[in-house]
Amino acid sequence: MGARVVITIALRVRTLRTPCSSLSGAASARRLLMPARETEAIILKTFPLGEADRLVSFLGRSSGRVRGVAAGARRLNNRYGSTLEVLSHVQIWYVEKETRELVRIQQAELLESFHKAQSNYGLSTGLAVISEISELILPEHEVSEPMFRLILLATREVERTGDWALALSYFVFWTVRLGGWLPRFDRCVACDTPFGSKAAFYDAHQPGLFCEKCRRPGMKPLHLEARTLAERFAGERLDRVEYENSMQPSVKELREAALAWIENHVERRLTTRELLETT
Ligand SMILES: [Zn+2]
Numbered sequence: 001m002g003a004r005v006v007i008t009i010a011l012r013v014r015t016l017r018t019p020c021s022s023l024s025g026a027a028s029a030r031r032l033l034m035p036a037r038e039t040e041a042i043i044l045k046t047f048p049l050g051e052a053d054r055l056v057s058f059l060g061r062s063s064g065r066v067r068g069v070a071a072g073a074r075r076l077n078n079r080y081g082s083t084l085e086v087l088s089h090v091q092i093w094y095v096e097k098e099t100r101e102l103v104r105i106q107q108a109e110l111l112e113s114f115h116k117a118q119s120n121y122g123l124s125t126g127l128a129v130i131s132e133i134s135e136l137i138l139p140e141h142e143v144s145e146p147m148f149r150l151i152l153l154a155t156r157e158v159e160r161t162g163d164w165a166l167a168l169s170y171f172v173f174w175t176v177r178l179g180g181w182l183p184r185f186d187r188c189v190a191c192d193t194p195f196g197s198k199a200a201f202y203d204a205h206q207p208g209l210f211c212e213k214c215r216r217p218g219m220k221p222l223h224l225e226a227r228t229l230a231e232r233f234a235g236e237r238l239d240r241v242e243y244e245n246s247m248q249p250s251v252k253e254l255r256e257a258a259l260a261w262i263e264n265h266v267e268r269r270l271t272t273r274e275l276l277e278t279t
Contacts, residue, residue, distance in 0.1 A: 126164025
């Protein structure tokens with residue numbers, strides 16, 4: 001909350017300062033350029049911009065989520081190579097301009113390659129969901145070390161295991177937990193009855209888990225096994241959880257519930273979600 005207020009004030013100061021600047025042309029551009037910054041980053045999304053450039057959204061470890069332009073990134077033999085792929089782990093150098101919201105990306109170097117996951121259609125679907133959610137929930141310019149580590153861990157595991165099922169379930173569960181939107185998993189939000197070994201129910205229209213008696217039409221079940229898996233996720237690192245076939249239904253149930261709570265929080269449907277059913 002505090003950080004957001006500071007950012008708003010800083011932006012206001014910038015808007016006020018701009019009209020006072022009487023510099024012109026190249027001199028003005030030079031003076032308004034801030035010193036170059038450098039950060040470890042995860043590429044969240046890129047879009048084509050004009051004929052040769054790319055608009056890039058990245059989560060900097062020390063900068064938070066930032067959007068910038070990589071000039072010439074769409075030209076053949078450009079200096080960015082494969083560094084600007086979705087969820088690439090990079091070192092990035094950029095320059096902020098006082099008058100513009102977009103930074104100018106100068107250089108990016110690959111720290112870690114996720115080439116297998118990025119180039120395989122099925123695996124890249126899992127990465128696309130991680131990317132869309134991160135882009136939607138992370139406020140601009142707010143550092144988030146836990147989310148940085150979570151995205152990196154989930155992407156690494158998709159790459160290492162060649163499967164997104166467990167990694168994605170873990171990612172969405174922890175996203176909801178870190179966001180503070182995780183409901184109680186032991187008792188009904190409406191009547192306080194403990195679930196015990198019975199199924200709990202949820203939907204995307206309200207946060208919370210409901211008992212058999214309070215459930216409303218259209219709600220989906222979250223069985224004991226999926227709730228137990230959530231407890232395991234809460235206490236164990238993803239790369240230490242062994243994925244067994246018997247976990248498949250719980251992994252999916254927990255993922256679907258967490259996706260519903262994320263959609264409830266961001267108040268929109270995730271566009272990448274339906275792709276999951278096709279891979
Ligand atoms: Zn109830």
